[in-house]
Amino acid sequence: MDLSYLPQIALSGIGIGCIYGLIGIGFCVIYNASGIVNFAQGAFVMLGGMITHTMLHRYGVPMIASAAIAIAAVSLAGIVIERVVVRPLWNRNATMFVMILATLAAQIVIERSTLIVAGDQPRTLPAFTDLPPMMLGGLAVSYQFLWIVAASLATVAALALFFKTTLVGKAMRACAINREAAALQGIPVSRMLALSFALSAALGAIAGILITPTQYTAFNVGVPFAINGFIAAIVGGFGRPLGAFVGGIMLGLAQAIAIVVFGAGFKNVAALSVLLLFLFVRPSGIFGSAK
Amino acid sequence: MTKSPTITFPDMTRRGLGALPWIAAAGVLAYAFFVGGYLTTVMSFALIYVVFVTGLNVFMGYAGQVSFGHNAFAALSGYTSAYLTTSHGFAPLPAFGAGLALALSCALIVGYPTLRLKGHYLAMATLAIGLIVYEVAVEWTSVTQGYMGISGIPPIGIAGYEITSERGQLAFLTVIVALATLVSWRIRESRFGRALSAVAGSEDAARALGISASRYKLSAFLASAAFAALAGSLFVHVVGFVSPEVYGLHMVVLAFTMLYVGGIGTIAGPFVGAVIISLLPEMFRQFKDYQDLAYGAALILLLIYAPRGLSTISSLFRRAAAKKAVVS
Amino acid sequence: MSLLELQNVTQRFGGLVAVDDVSATIAQGGVTAVIGPNGAGKTTLFNAISGFRTPSAGRVVFGGVDITGMAPERIAAIGLVRTFQLVQLFGELTAMENVKVGCHLHTRGDLLAAILRSPATRRSERQVEDDARKLLDFVGLTDVADVAASSLPYGQQRLLEIARALAAQPKLLLLDEPAAGLNSGETARLSATIREIAARGTTVLLIEHDMKLVMSTADRVIVLDFGRKIAEGTPDEVRDNPAVIAAYLGMPEGAA
Numbered sequence: 059m060d061l062s063y064l065p066q067i068a069l070s071g072i073g074i075g076c077i078y079g080l081i082g083i084g085f086c087v088i089y090n091a092s093g094i095v096n097f098a099q100g101a102f103v104m105l106g107g108m109i110t111h112t113m114l115h116r117y118g119v120p121m122i123a124s125a126a127i128a129i130a131a132v133s134l135a136g137i138v139i140e141r142v143v144v145r146p147l148w149n150r151n152a153t154m155f156v157m158i159l160a161t162l163a164a165q166i167v168i169e170r171s172t173l174i175v176a177g178d179q180p181r182t183l184p185a186f187t188d189l190p191p192m193m194l195g196g197l198a199v200s201y202q203f204l205w206i207v208a209a210s211l212a213t214v215a216a217l218a219l220f221f222k223t224t225l226v227g228k229a230m231r232a233c234a235i236n237r238e239a240a241a242l243q244g245i246p247v248s249r250m251l252a253l254s255f256a257l258s259a260a261l262g263a264i265a266g267i268l269i270t271p272t273q274y275t276a277f278n279v280g281v282p283f284a285i286n287g288f289i290a291a292i293v294g295g296f297g298r299p300l301g302a303f304v305g306g307i308m309l310g311l312a313q314a315i316a317i318v319v320f321g322a323g324f325k326n327v328a329a330l331s332v333l334l335l336f337l338f339v340r341p342s343g344i345f346g347s348a349k
Numbered sequence: 350m351t352k353s354p355t356i357t358f359p360d361m362t363r364r365g366l367g368a369l370p371w372i373a374a375a376g377v378l379a380y381a382f383f384v385g386g387y388l389t390t391v392m393s394f395a396l397i398y399v400v401f402v403t404g405l406n407v408f409m410g411y412a413g414q415v416s417f418g419h420n421a422f423a424a425l426s427g428y429t430s431a432y433l434t435t436s437h438g439f440a441p442l443p444a445f446g447a448g449l450a451l452a453l454s455c456a457l458i459v460g461y462p463t464l465r466l467k468g469h470y471l472a473m474a475t476l477a478i479g480l481i482v483y484e485v486a487v488e489w490t491s492v493t494q495g496y497m498g499i500s501g502i503p504p505i506g507i508a509g510y511e512i513t514s515e516r517g518q519l520a521f522l523t524v525i526v527a528l529a530t531l532v533s534w535r536i537r538e539s540r541f542g543r544a545l546s547a548v549a550g551s552e553d554a555a556r557a558l559g560i561s562a563s564r565y566k567l568s569a570f571l572a573s574a575a576f577a578a579l580a581g582s583l584f585v586h587v588v589g590f591v592s593p594e595v596y597g598l599h600m601v602v603l604a605f606t607m608l609y610v611g612g613i614g615t616i617a618g619p620f621v622g623a624v625i626i627s628l629l630p631e632m633f634r635q636f637k638d639y640q641d642l643a644y645g646a647a648l649i650l651l652l653i654y655a656p657r658g659l660s661t662i663s664s665l666f667r668r669a670a671a672k673k674a675v676v677s
Numbered sequence: 678m679s680l681l682e683l684q685n686v687t688q689r690f691g692g693l694v695a696v697d698d699v700s701a702t703i704a705q706g707g708v709t710a711v712i713g714p715n716g717a718g719k720t721t722l723f724n725a726i727s728g729f730r731t732p733s734a735g736r737v738v739f740g741g742v743d744i745t746g747m748a749p750e751r752i753a754a755i756g757l758v759r760t761f762q763l764v765q766l767f768g769e770l771t772a773m774e775n776v777k778v779g780c781h782l783h784t785r786g787d788l789l790a791a792i793l794r795s796p797a798t799r800r801s802e803r804q805v806e807d808d809a810r811k812l813l814d815f816v817g818l819t820d821v822a823d824v825a826a827s828s829l830p831y832g833q834q835r836l837l838e839i840a841r842a843l844a845a846q847p848k849l850l851l852l853d854e855p856a857a858g859l860n861s862g863e864t865a866r867l868s869a870t871i872r873e874i875a876a877r878g879t880t881v882l883l884i885e886h887d888m889k890l891v892m893s894t895a896d897r898v899i900v901l902d903f904g905r906k907i908a909e910g911t912p913d914e915v916r917d918n919p920a921v922i923a924a925y926l927g928m929p930e931g932a933a
């Protein structure tokens with residue numbers, strides 16, 4: 059192995075880690091509002107990239123507008139999943155397992171529909187800023203990396219502001235602390251559920267749009283992203299959005315190191331092993347779980 | 350105290366209805382056997398899945414646990430069978446023995462820490478186990494040959510007799526499935542099975558009655574892993590080829606759909622569900638592309654509107670009768 | 678001879694002391710009631726005794742064996758079986774099957790026995806069937822033997838839980854508010870059933886709010902308040918104890 063690549067690879071680890079972090083936050087937002095773990099989270103990431111690509115290339119919509127349309131459309135998809143799949147089960151007091159299975163099935167439905175509509179060719183998006191990477195010391199820093207980090211941090215900050223200052227955000231936090239008490243206070247808990255799906259779908263879409271220029275998107279990229287996002291959430295202590303973001307970056311770094319040490323093929327095995335390790339030894343994550 | 354008459358009327362009807370799914374599925378099987386050809390192949394797949402789903406049913410239906418990762422044990426055993434028979438000249442039976450031993454050892458090692466988890470932690474840990482095995486199957490090319498897979502695996506055979514005809518294989522698989530179903534039925538009607546139902550119903554109450562929840566969960570996990578291992582090895586010998594995709598996540602989703610269509614926790618469920626789900630794409634051949642889409646959508650609808658599946662029609666009757674008895 | 682001995686049992690939850698230095702001796706035979714206002718720590722004490730929660734301090738000795746912190750299933754195996762304040766039945770199983778599960782401890786055979794189903798196994802199954810039927814008869818649930826536990830009315834669920842616990846043939850039976858949710862007729866029957874259980878040789882320790890039931894059923898009464906044992910004695914003694922009256926009227930002890 060060649061250790062001189064390490065800083066460069068670590069840098070890309072941080073980039074992808076931000077993406078995992080955003081997805082992880084998506085898990086937390088829904089979990090906090092409802093206690094549900096939404097396994098269709100990866101579909102949002104995939105749809106974000108795919109819809110942006112379609113807007114951009116099929117309809118010639120400018121990039122920034124394509125991205126905005128994609129985020130809006132994916133949020134809508136989140137609400138649809140909540141209405142069509144989650145709400146009926148929720149009303150029937152379905153078990154946690156049934157809920158997980160149903161959202162996983164929703165993931166597959168979205169994935170296969172995308173395959174039928176858009177085909178199976180991988181697509182990619184142009185880098186947001188089309189310039190050669192900056193050289194900092196021996197390190198090549200691509201502009202897309204900067205976009206990813208900056209946009210992720212901005213998203214996290216906006217989200218934190220939303221939860222801290224807006225009435226709706228505060229209501230959602232109240233649900234996270236105690237749903238029954240929140241309901242007694244007159245907070246429409248079920249509307250919060252729909253909102254949490256929209257919000258976490260938007261997070262997934264943002265993640266998908268940011269990452270696609272550095273790799274590709276296709277109908278089947280969702281599940282791996284969802285799993286890594288889930289790992290990020292576990293590492294950060296399930297239900298803690300900020301923890302999930304930090305967890306995502308740590309996971310990205312761990313994967314980067316695994317690539318250097320074991321080769322690129324085993325990066326998923328490494329991530330999954332991190333997951334098992336945490337589940338077995340410290341299921342509450344590094345910061346302790348939210349509940 | 351409510352005095353209630355003993356239930357007499359629906360008994361006969363109930364039996365009849367209860368046998369209906371069995372008869373229909375067995376009829377299809379017999380038909381396939383006599384017609385031969387492509388339907389035989391389809392039914393062979395279905396029967397292999399019956400074995401897999403029967404195991405899953407013991408762990409999930411009887412013991413009330415969750416596993417998204419039993420494909421791992423099918424893969425471990427299947428790959429062991431494929432590797433030992435093609436590269437080391439093993440006969441299928443000893444190769445399966447090795448595969449089963451490997452699958453059970455792994456199940457024991459991961460089972461202990463995994464089964465202490467609950468809810469989405471348990472779901473995710475088992476999912477991770479399945480995915481790790483999948484990734485290793487893809488990456489460990491010197492043994493598994495990666496995506497290319499291993500081909501030229503010999504058919505099932507015992508002591509020099511190979512079962513090569515499709516009908517012969519179907520007959521053999523029918524015997525295996527009959528045995529698997531018998532085992533599942535005997536488990537259900539035993540002290541062991543009751544202990545599993547107790548753990549499923551309330552771990553606290555089970556423990557208060559002296560049932561070690563952790564031990565029974567592990568036993569059920571191992572038993573179901575053995576079924577999965579058997580299915581995994583049967584697959585490679587029947588098809589003659591194995592690749593990582595065989596044991597991918599879609600295996601899990603397919604098995605869940607079968608389990609829910611047939612009726613989770615019932616004895617007939619795996620058989621009925623696997624036959625129905627295997628036949629559906631054949632009936633709608635022109636919609637081949639929509640297959641997984643249809644499975645996913647069907648699963649969602651089932652979970653919402655018929656979480657007890659099709660082979661529970663009879664117990665719906667029982668419930669209705671019971672309610673009446675209690676009210677009167 | 679003492680069957681159960683509590684030595685300075687204490688259970689803390691953070692700053693809250695739910696059970697505070699409780700010592701008591703339960704003799705073999707008879708019915709002992711644990712009473713006290715809501716939140717006095719009765720259920721918490723039961724959890725500490727039955728192994729569902731390891732006490733923060735103190736020891737629990739059962740039949741001469743120190744069972745402090747032992748797993749619930751092992752405590753059950755040596756003859757201490759409990760029921761729950763919120764009924765915990767196996768809802769999908771029938772009443773009959775629920776009681777059969779209770780027979781687990783005094784039967785044998787696991788996966789292999791299930792698959793082989795030898796004549797010995799069949800014989801033992803028939804025995805279990807008989808035992809379960811007798812117990813259902815004992816609590817008056819014969820008619821609903823084949824009804825799913827979850828569709829039974831609440832009063833019958835309570836009785837079923839007792840029958841299931843009895844199937845384990847305990848030396849000591851812990852009942853957590855067995856009369857909660859029963860009407861007065863059912864409560865009277867329950868009182869007779871508990872006396873009968875004791876008469877057949879099973880020692881009973883029960884938590885109860887219904888004073889009429891306590892007075893008519895218990896031989897001895899232990900009173901908890903704010904986690905502490907404030908009185909112990911016969912029902913009559915306890916009823917006239919000023920500290921107990923104060924606790925139930927919600928006044929500070931000294932003011933009574």
Ligand SMILES: Nc1ncnc2c1ncn2[C@@H]1O[C@H](COP(=O)(O)OP(=O)(O)OP(=O)(O)O)[C@@H](O)[C@H]1O
Pocket residue numbers: 690693695713714715716717718719720721722762
């Ligand atoms: N797991 C726990 N964590 C924190 N506090 C607890 C826990 N269990 C019980 N408590 C507290 O301990 C105290 C005693 O509760 P416990 O349930 O033992 O009372 P109880 O006497 O059984 O009351 P009740 O008659 O209402 O059943 C209460 O203040 C309760 O809130």
Ligand SMILES: [Mg+2]
Pocket residue numbers: 719720721762
């Ligand atoms: Mg209590």
